[in-house]
Amino acid sequence: MRPYVFPDYDIETFLANLGPITEAYNAFGVVIFPGLMNSDANYRRYISELENLFDDLIARKLDRRAQDLEIGEKLTLLASLQPMLGKIITGLGTQHNKVFSFNKVKYADYIEAFLRSVWGEDAFLATPQAGDTLHFFPPGESFHRYNLPPHQDYQYLMQSPRQITMYFGISKYHDGVGGLRIWEKSHELGILPCHKNENGSFEVHEWESKLAGYEVYDYSWNKGDFGIFDSLLSHSSIPNTTRTHSRIVQIFRYSDLNDDVARSYDFGSTAYPRSGRDFVSEHPDLFVPGRETVSG
Numbered sequence: 001m002r003p004y005v006f007p008d009y010d011i012e013t014f015l016a017n018l019g020p021i022t023e024a025y026n027a028f029g030v031v032i033f034p035g036l037m038n039s040d041a042n043y044r045r046y047i048s049e050l051e052n053l054f055d056d057l058i059a060r061k062l063d064r065r066a067q068d069l070e071i072g073e074k075l076t077l078l079a080s081l082q083p084m085l086g087k088i089i090t091g092l093g094t095q096h097n098k099v100f101s102f103n104k105v106k107y108a109d110y111i112e113a114f115l116r117s118v119w120g121e122d123a124f125l126a127t128p129q130a131g132d133t134l135h136f137f138p139p140g141e142s143f144h145r146y147n148l149p150p151h152q153d154y155q156y157l158m159q160s161p162r163q164i165t166m167y168f169g170i171s172k173y174h175d176g177v178g179g180l181r182i183w184e185k186s187h188e189l190g191i192l193p194c195h196k197n198e199n200g201s202f203e204v205h206e207w208e209s210k211l212a213g214y215e216v217y218d219y220s221w222n223k224g225d226f227g228i229f230d231s232l233l234s235h236s237s238i239p240n241t242t243r244t245h246s247r248i249v250q251i252f253r254y255s256d257l258n259d260d261v262a263r264s265y266d267f268g269s270t271a272y273p274r275s276g277r278d279f280v281s282e283h284p285d286l287f288v289p290g291r292e293t294v295s296g
């Protein structure tokens with residue numbers, strides 16, 4: 001077990017040990033708390049709301065029952081029948097997370113206590129526009145393009161390089177389901193040059209040599225696992241190689257705006273196109289065209 005992995009923690013022990021946790025975080029760029037989230041009622045509510053979303057979608061659009069399945073298995077079923085439907089759920093957890101229960105986790109007092117322990121009481125806490133991601137990794141090679149090469153999160157998000165990623169396991173662990181490969185202590189390299197790979201994903205340029213001196217650690221997430229890492233820590237996806245199991249994770253990012261690089265571009269965030277809904281097309285019967293839409 002690595003010195004930055006803290007097993008058997010709950011919110012109370014997390015708060016009681018913020019000093020040593022912050023020390024480990026600063027030294028390694030990462031801290032991990034297996035199962036901690038199972039002690040957070042808002043996290044548990046989020047899981048159960050996601051489960052209900054899956055059940056409802058599977059019943060409504062596919063006329064199948066999925067109530068008795070574990071949440072990862074619900075995704076496996078959905079992805080095998082109609083993969084595009086998954087976007088309805090990931091859309092609710094991504095850019096930004098729209099679910100009340102998980103925003104209570106995102107802005108919980110113990111999360112803020114950690115951020116201020118790392119950045120100091122005067123930190124100007126913010127959250128980048130594309131900072132929330134609900135990631136689905138179902139089985140099947142067609143999903144492998146969603147796996148990320150060795151990267152730093154900052155390049156994807158901007159707003160401030162003083163930035164922290166929080167990573168939450170949502171589905172149950174199975175051998176081969178994949179996870180995260182991290183390069184311990186690599187945050188000390190600062191913002192690294194990068195290029196875009198064949199999938200358009202940012203990749204640390206010449207990472208084989210850049211990261212050669214850093215120890216690699218692979219972590220597979222289980223339901224309730226909580227990880228925190230520096231946005232500049234290099235990490236990559238470990239693909240799901242199972243044929244029947246899925247991996248689901250929720251990610252949040254936070255910035256400290258009190259940073260000269262962030263000031264240099266006025267704290268702007270990266271924005272990615274998302275599909276939206278328009279009142280006029282969804283409710284044509286309730287929209288009375290005004291003068292500006294009347295054609296001559």
Ligand SMILES: O=C(O)CCC(=O)C(=O)O
Pocket residue numbers: 133135147148153179180235236237238249251
């Ligand atoms: O969970 C993964 O496979 C990697 C996700 C990740 O690093 C990211 O979204 O920035």
Ligand SMILES: [Fe+2]
Pocket residue numbers: 148151152153235
């Ligand atoms: Fe990442």
